[in-house]
Amino acid sequence: MKILIVTVAGLSARFSQSLGYSCLKCLYYENRPEESLLHRMLCRDSGFDRLVIVGGFLYEELENALKRDFGEFQDKITLVKNDHYADYGSGYSLYLALDKIKDMDFSEAVFAEGDLYVDRDSFRKVCSSPRNVITCSQEPILANKAVAFYFDSGYGIHYIYDTEHSALEIREPFLGIFNSGQIWKFADPGRLRRITESAGEREKRGTNLELIQRYFGDLSREQYEIVTFKQWINCNTVSDYRMIEANE
Secondary structure, three states: OEEEEEEOOOOOHHHHHHHOOOOOHHHOOOOOHHHOHHHHHHOOOOOOOEEEEEEEOEHHHHHHHHHHHOHHHOOOEEEEEOOOOOOOOOHHHHHHHHHHHOOOOOOEEEEEEOOEEEOHHHHHHHHHOOOEEEEEEOOOOOOOOOOEEEEEOOOOEEEEOOOOOOOOOOOOOEEEEEEEEEEEEEOOHHHHHHHHHOOOHHHHHOOOHHHHHHHHOOOOHHHEEEEEOOOEEEOOOHHHHHOHHHHO
């Protein structure tokens, strides 16, 4: 079984501010529901048997929208509620999803953050790889919006992100730095289960990069593939969202 995890629990603060009212940005559209970020992501389906969606902020709105506008996915969706969307970091949403699937008989899981638009061909490349996958975009690395990763001098992977959107800092020599595509493929269910079961409070309450770092941080270069997205938009504001039409 192949699983897609999408987390959409966050407060959408910057997106709501750009609109002038509170909005769950994964559901936002201007003409029809099929234009929403969540619908577009699920339509990138590459043979997934189960779609695990983690919500929190405006949870009832999400629940109703999935029933009303996502009928073609109903038999695949598992909806998980994150009651700590406001006081924990993004790591708790990922933890809840991983905890939900840990007893399922799956062969691989792809995790995508719910505020992204990516091109179909690149996404399919992620899903079709037989290995673990980390992704990057071709966007500039800006501290006010980027999740970045770098290779240390031994090609170890390290993820960095500033929750204050102020500045990124690397305190060691590094071989390269990239803007993360914020989509990952976990091709080792056993490793993923062990990380989930041993997750401590720091991993649960921090950003999702805590769990991702534990999974990828000590893998050898032969154990993962890097996929660069041809088209990638991180929708922090409605202006970002409106860039999608130019990429379709």
